[in-house]
Amino acid sequence: MDIIKELLSELESEMAISRKMLALVPEDRFDWAPHPKSMTLKRLATHLAEIPAWFTLAVDQDVLDFNEGSYQPTPIKSNADLLALLEKSYHTGKSALERLPEALLDKPWIMRGGEAVYLDTTKYGMIRHAFSQTIHHRAQLGVFLRLLDIPIPGSYGPSADEMG
Structure with missing residues (x-):
């Protein structure tokens, strides 16, 4: 199995879904949040749009x-x-995956905040x-859009809005 090829294929699929969802984000509601502890719609959507570039973190660091x-x-x-x-994030991330030698996939990688390790x-x-962060935050975006009465597209099959 060519793992890099599979990751690139998954990236294509996930970006198609993200494009559909982000296209629905209403500019006039950018500052809206469903709860004081929630990100604003704009912040959540921006975060989702930035995630594909994270592949460079895995490849270059x-x-x-x-x-x-x-x-x-x-x-x-x-x-x-x-x-x-x-x-832009998609092309950055895709380029990083394309240049990653498969032999480096098992090299250790750590996310931390000083001494606190968040991901080892x-x-x-x-x-x-x-990829998990993309799916997680896209699902959050779907809830935000639903709360704003914006019909949402299906992700891995039809949504309730598409089923009538």
Whole structure:
């Protein structure tokens, strides 16, 4: 089995679903959140659009330390900006996967915040984590959209909106 080829195929499938969902995010509700502890719709959608680029973290680094660096979400002003960010992230992530030698998939990889270790895995595990994060946050986005009475598309089959 060609694992990289399989990961690239999965990336294509997941991006098609993410494109459909992100296309529905209403600009006039960017600042809305369903609960004070929830991200805003804009922040959640931006986060989802950035995740495909995480593959570069697995390919180019062995450790991600949140205490180093000063991450800021990509500024988004419109739905078009959001979709452009997804495409940029997708191409960045795809390029990283394409240049990853399969032999490095089992190399250790760690996500930490200083001394606190959040994820101790392999490069392959980090790639799987990024896919899981995509699915998780896309499902959150589906709930947000549902709460705003926006019909949602199916992800792995038809949604209740598509079934009538």
